[in-house]
């Protein structure tokens with residue numbers, strides 16, 4: 001079993017005047033699924049291209065198994081590029097076999113691997129068809145098979161789930177989960193945050209070329225602003241006004257949603273609610289990854305806050 005981390009350490013990259021990455025730092029541990037999320041243009045694709053070596057960093061380092069990544073280790077990465085890179089006129093089976101051979105597999109082994117992945121991804125029936133004759137979702141399955149066919153030690157996937165139907169999402173999720181269980185670091189970018197929340201061991205949220213939040217989804221959700229939902233049917237309007245650190249977000253039909261500043265006393269809220277009559281529900285709600293993401297990407301940057 002492989003046990004090696006992929007480390008992205010203080011990687012910076014500019015395109016002319018545009019700062020695409022500024023000290024981007026995170027690691028993807030062996031055996032984990034890491035979700036890489038951020039707004040359009042935040043720097044995800046640039047980071048992945050640098051990991052793969054198709055783009056050079058201005059500074060910083062990418063390491064695998066504690067060693068700077070080399071051309072040789074890069075050959076062991078399974079990569080799914082955002083701009084998809086299949087030959088449209090080549091047949092699915094020929095294409096997958098060819099890609100596996102490029103990575104050094106003998107032809108018979110390459111063909112067996114191509115067939116095995118086509119079967120696992122539900123495209124074996126299209127093995128003899130030209131890629132361009134497949135639907136976009138099925139082309140995407142071929143693209144994933146292309147990333148996997150040479151038995152990679154690291155998986156780096158740029159938006160592998162975009163445009164897939166729910167069944168294909170399940171197939172792809174299962175494959176990625178199984179790869180992670182084999183001890184492979186798996187990192188993928190996605191804008192489908194509910195999927196990332198469900199699937200990933202850890203997530204990293206990127207903003208303007210920097211990692212601004214990183215950790216297990218559950219831990220990140222605990223760091224967000226806490227909310228309370230209180231169902232107190234007899235409570236008059238304004239019952240929670242003036243409670244220290246408490247802001248009313250919404251009040252409708254006896255249910256009040258409150259946001260609590262760090263350190264605010266939820267038991268004081270409960271006491272205030274009980275003072276109005278019966279309390280049928282009193283629940284702490286944690287933000288979803290989507291809410292967390294919105295907060296993180298719309299919060300002022302350290303520089304903006306200081307000015």
Ligand SMILES: Nc1ncnc2c1ncn2[C@@H]1O[C@H](COP(=O)(O)OP(=O)(O)OP(=O)(O)O)[C@@H](O)[C@H]1O
Pocket residue numbers: 015018019020038039040041042043044045046047
């Ligand atoms: N070849 C390029 N030349 C100039 N600027 C570029 C180039 N590629 C990317 N950029 C810029 O670098 C920044 C990061 O882009 P990148 O594609 O890495 O973001 P992303 O997070 O992958 O975005 P998306 O979610 O839209 O795919 C953006 O400001 C983008 O405009």
